[in-house]
Amino acid sequence: MAVKFALIKKCSATAARSGLLETGHNVIETPAFMPVGTQGTVKGLTVDELEQLGAGLILGNCYHLFLRPGVEIIARHGGLHSFMNWKGSILTDSGGFQVFSLGGLRKVEDEGVEFTSYIDGSRHYLTPERAVRLQNMLGSDIAMVLDQCSPYPAEYEQVSKAVERTTRWAERSKHAHLREEQALFAIVQGGVFKDLRRASAASLVEIGFGGYAIGGLSVGEPKDLMYETLSWTVDELPPDQVRYLMGVGSPDALLEGVRWGIDIFDCVLPTRIARNGRVMTDKGYLQIRNSVYATDLSPLDENCDCPVCRNYSRAYIRHLLNAKEILGLRLTTYHNLYYLNRLMREIRKALSENRFDRYYREEGPKLKYLYGGAD
Amino acid sequence: MAVKFALIKKCSATAARSGLLETGHNVIETPAFMPVGTQGTVKGLTVDELEQLGAGLILGNCYHLFLRPGVEIIARHGGLHSFMNWKGSILTDSGGFQVFSLGGLRKVEDEGVEFTSYIDGSRHYLTPERAVRLQNMLGSDIAMVLDQCSPYPAEYEQVSKAVERTTRWAERSKHAHLREEQALFAIVQGGVFKDLRRASAASLVEIGFGGYAIGGLSVGEPKDLMYETLSWTVDELPPDQVRYLMGVGSPDALLEGVRWGIDIFDCVLPTRIARNGRVMTDKGYLQIRNSVYATDLSPLDENCDCPVCRNYSRAYIRHLLNAKEILGLRLTTYHNLYYLNRLMREIRKALSENRFDRYYREEGPKLKYLYGGAD
Numbered sequence: 090m091a092v093k094f095a096l097i098k099k100c101s102a103t104a105a106r107s108g109l110l111e112t113g114h115n116v117i118e119t120p121a122f123m124p125v126g127t128q129g130t131v132k133g134l135t136v137d138e139l140e141q142l143g144a145g146l147i148l149g150n151c152y153h154l155f156l157r158p159g160v161e162i163i164a165r166h167g168g169l170h171s172f173m174n175w176k177g178s179i180l181t182d183s184g185g186f187q188v189f190s191l192g193g194l195r196k197v198e199d200e201g202v203e204f205t206s207y208i209d210g211s212r213h214y215l216t217p218e219r220a221v222r223l224q225n226m227l228g229s230d231i232a233m234v235l236d237q238c239s240p241y242p243a244e245y246e247q248v249s250k251a252v253e254r255t256t257r258w259a260e261r262s263k264h265a266h267l268r269e270e271q272a273l274f275a276i277v278q279g280g281v282f283k284d285l286r287r288a289s290a291a292s293l294v295e296i297g298f299g300g301y302a303i304g305g306l307s308v309g310e311p312k313d314l315m316y317e318t319l320s321w322t323v324d325e326l327p328p329d330q331v332r333y334l335m336g337v338g339s340p341d342a343l344l345e346g347v348r349w350g351i352d353i354f355d356c357v358l359p360t361r362i363a364r365n366g367r368v369m370t371d372k373g374y375l376q377i378r379n380s381v382y383a384t385d386l387s388p389l390d391e392n393c394d395c396p397v398c399r400n401y402s403r404a405y406i407r408h409l410l411n412a413k414e415i416l417g418l419r420l421t422t423y424h425n426l427y428y429l430n431r432l433m434r435e436i437r438k439a440l441s442e443n444r445f446d447r448y449y450r451e452e453g454p455k456l457k458y459l460y461g462g463a464d
Numbered sequence: 465m466a467v468k469f470a471l472i473k474k475c476s477a478t479a480a481r482s483g484l485l486e487t488g489h490n491v492i493e494t495p496a497f498m499p500v501g502t503q504g505t506v507k508g509l510t511v512d513e514l515e516q517l518g519a520g521l522i523l524g525n526c527y528h529l530f531l532r533p534g535v536e537i538i539a540r541h542g543g544l545h546s547f548m549n550w551k552g553s554i555l556t557d558s559g560g561f562q563v564f565s566l567g568g569l570r571k572v573e574d575e576g577v578e579f580t581s582y583i584d585g586s587r588h589y590l591t592p593e594r595a596v597r598l599q600n601m602l603g604s605d606i607a608m609v610l611d612q613c614s615p616y617p618a619e620y621e622q623v624s625k626a627v628e629r630t631t632r633w634a635e636r637s638k639h640a641h642l643r644e645e646q647a648l649f650a651i652v653q654g655g656v657f658k659d660l661r662r663a664s665a666a667s668l669v670e671i672g673f674g675g676y677a678i679g680g681l682s683v684g685e686p687k688d689l690m691y692e693t694l695s696w697t698v699d700e701l702p703p704d705q706v707r708y709l710m711g712v713g714s715p716d717a718l719l720e721g722v723r724w725g726i727d728i729f730d731c732v733l734p735t736r737i738a739r740n741g742r743v744m745t746d747k748g749y750l751q752i753r754n755s756v757y758a759t760d761l762s763p764l765d766e767n768c769d770c771p772v773c774r775n776y777s778r779a780y781i782r783h784l785l786n787a788k789e790i791l792g793l794r795l796t797t798y799h800n801l802y803y804l805n806r807l808m809r810e811i812r813k814a815l816s817e818n819r820f821d822r823y824y825r826e827e828g829p830k831l832k833y834l835y836g837g838a839d
Contacts, residue, residue: 130784130791158783162759166777174775384537400549402541408533409505415790416505 091272102446104350112178112230117145119352133422152184168228181229183220185236217258218265234262236276248280272299290325300331341456359425369428373459395427466647477821479725487553487605492520494727508797527559543603556604558595560611592633593640609637611651623655647674665700675706716831734800744803748834770802
C-alpha cells in the first residue's frame with residue numbers, strides 16, 4: 090500500500106475519529122490540517138519552520154507547478170520533496186479545481202479540458218491520465234484524480250453531469266496510476282444535492298481508491314448546508330479509509346468537519362489572511378493593522394506559546410505590516426498555522442481521552458461564534 | 465566607557481587592523497559588516513537568522529523609526545533591542561543622510577533642519593540635540609551625531625560650509641548626549657577635498673568621540689577617488705578608536721576599506737540586490753532570474769556552506785523569485801549576508817595570521833574584477 094491509515098479512536102457520540110496516516114516519509118496524526126504550498130513553498134515560510142510548527146503533510150498543486158516551473162525540472166531534482174527540501178509528506182492536487190475556477194477555460198469534453206495559462210496565455214490540454222502522470226513525476230505521497238468541480242449555486246442537471254464525468258475520469262485515473270509508492274485519492278462531487286453526493290461517493294468507492302476527498306464544498310454555500318452535505322457524503326465512505334475535506338480551514342469549520350468524520354483538511358485561509366494582517370486567537374480574528382494595536386505591548390494571542398507570541402508584541406508586528414516589511418507577514422503566517430495546528434492537537438487529545446463530544450459541544454458554539462462570520 | 469575597542473593585530477604592510485568591539489550586549493570581531501535594519505528589521509530575515517549567519521551588530525535608522533512607528537512606542541518596549549527581539553548590538557544612524565537625500569527637505573539652518581515626512585507629508589524639525597535624545601530613547605549601543613552630508617559632485621564652498629556645520633552640530637550633540645551606556649560617534653564629512661576631510665576629522669577628534677565614522681562617500685564618486693579620500697581621512701583619526709565607513713558593502717570596497725584601516729561597514733547593497741535576484745558568489749554577481757538558471761541544479765555558490773547553498777538549487781530559487789514567492793528573497797538575502805560575513809571572517813583570519821597583505825594583493829584584484837563594476 091502506498092499509504093497506510095489506521096483508526097485509533099472513534100468518538101462514541103459523533104462521527105469523529107482519530108488515526109495515523111503513514112506515508113513513505115512520515116506518520117501523520119489525524120485529524121490534521123495541511124498547510125498549502127501551491128507553488129513549491131508555503132507562502133512566506135521555510136520547510137524548517139513548517140516542521141517546527143508541527144506540520145507533517147503539506148499540499149502542492151500540480152496545476153500551478155505544471156505551468157511554472159514545469160514538472161520536468163522538478164522531476165530532475167528527484168521530485169517535489171527534494172526540489173523544495175521538504176522531509177515530510179506531500180499531497181498534490183490534480184488541478185481540477187484550478188482549471189474550473191481560475192478562468193482561461195476553453196473547452197470541457199469527455200476526453201479532458203483545454204485551458205490557457207494565466208501566466209502567458211499558452212494553451213494546454215489536461216486529461217485524467219495526464220494529471221496522474223504529472224503527479225507521478227512530482228513524486229508526491231498522495232495524488233488526486235482530475236475532477237469536475239461545480240460552482241455554487243448550480244442546476245441539478247449540470248451538477249449531475251459533472252458527477253458522472255468525475256466518476257468516468259476517476260476510473261481512467263486509476264488505470265493510469267502506476268506508481269506504487271504513491272496513493273491515489275478520488276474526489277466526491279455532487280454540489281449540495283443529497284442523492285448526487287451519495288451516488289458520487291458510492292460509485293467512487295466501488296472503483297476503489299486509497300482515500301476519498303470531498304470536493305466542491307466551501308465554494309459559497311451556507312456553512313450549515315456544507316455540514317449537512319458532509320454528513321450525507323461521509324455516510325457512503327468506507328470507515329477504515331482516509332477522508333479529506335478540501336478547501337476548509339476556519340477553526341469552526343475544522344471542528345465541524347472532524348465532528349462529521351473528516352481526517353484531513355487543507356485551505357489557503359490561514360496563510361492568506363495572515364499576509365493581510367488577520368490573525369487567529371482564542372478571542373477570535375484580530376486585524377493587527379488596526380490603529381488600536383499601535384501601542385499594544387501584548388502578544389498576538391495571550392494563550393499562545395508559539396515563538397511569535399513569545400517574542401514579539403502586537404505593536405511591533407503592526408509596525409512591520411504597516412511598513413510593508415516581509416518579517417510582518419512571516420510572523421502572522423507562522424502564528425496562524427501554529428494556531429490551527431494547536432487546535433488540531435487539542436481535538437486529537439480530546440478524542441484520545443474520550444471527551445470529544447464535550448469538547449465539541451463546549452468549543453463548537455464558541456468557535457462558531459468567534460470564527461463563524463466572514464472568512 | 466560605553467563601548468570598548470581593543471586593537472588585536474595591525475598589518476605590517478597596510479593600514480589594516482583587527483580588533484574587538486565590546487558593547488553592553490556582546491563582543492564584535494572587527495573588521496565587521498553590519499546588516500541594515502532600517503525599520504526595526506533587516507528586510508526579510510528574523511533575528512534568529514541574523515544570529516545564525518554570524519551578525520553581531522546591526523544598524524537601525526532613527527529617522528525612519530522616528531517617522532514610523534515613532535520612538536515613544538519603541539521606548540515603551542524598553543528600547544529597540546526588545547522591540548525587535550535582537551540580542552546583539554545596534555548602531556543607530558541619526559538620520560542626517562536621509563534628511564538630506566530622501567527629499568522633502570524644507571530648510572537647513574544652524575539650529576537644525578526642517579523636513580516633511582515621506583509617509584504622510586507631516587512637518588518635522590530635527591536638531592542635533594533632538595537626534596541624540598531620540599537615539600537615547602531607542603537605547604542603541606552606538607548613536608551617531610546629526611551631520612550634513614554633501615552630494616557628489618559639489619562645489620568646494622558648499623562642502624566647506626557643510627563641514628563647519630557638521631562640526632558645530634557634533635559639538636552640540638556631545639553636550640546633549642547623556643546616556644552613559646551608549647557610545648556617540650562623530651561623522652567626518654568633506655566630500656572628496658583633501659583639506660576639508662582632514663580639517664573635519666581633526667576638529668571632531670579634538671572634540672572627542674567614542675568612535676569616528678566617515679560619511680559622504682559612496683555617493684556617486686569614482687571608487688578610486690573614494691579610496692584616496694579614505695586614506696587622507698583615516699590618517700587624521702586616532703589609531704585606537706573604531707572607524708566606521710558608512711554605506712559601503714560591495715566585496716571589493718569592503719576589502720579596500722579594511723586595507724585603509726576601517727573597522728566597521730554598513731550598506732543596503734547585499735539585501736537590496738538580493739530581493740531583486742542578484743547574489744554574491746566566488747565567481748562574482750549572479751542574476752538568478754536569468755533563464756539560463758531555469759534548469760540549473762547546482763547551488764547559488766558551489767563554494768558556500770550556508771544553509772541556502774546546502775539545501776536549494778538555483779532552479780528552485782529562480783522559480784520562487786519568478787513566482788514572486790517570499791521564500792525566494794528570504795533565501796537570496798540570507799545567502800548574500802552570509803557571503804559578506806564569510807568574506808569578513810576570511811579577512812580577519814588573514815590579519816590574525818599576518819598574511820593580510822598577500823590576501824589583499826591576491827584577492828583584491830580578483831574582487832575588483834568580480835565586483836568592481838556596477839553595484
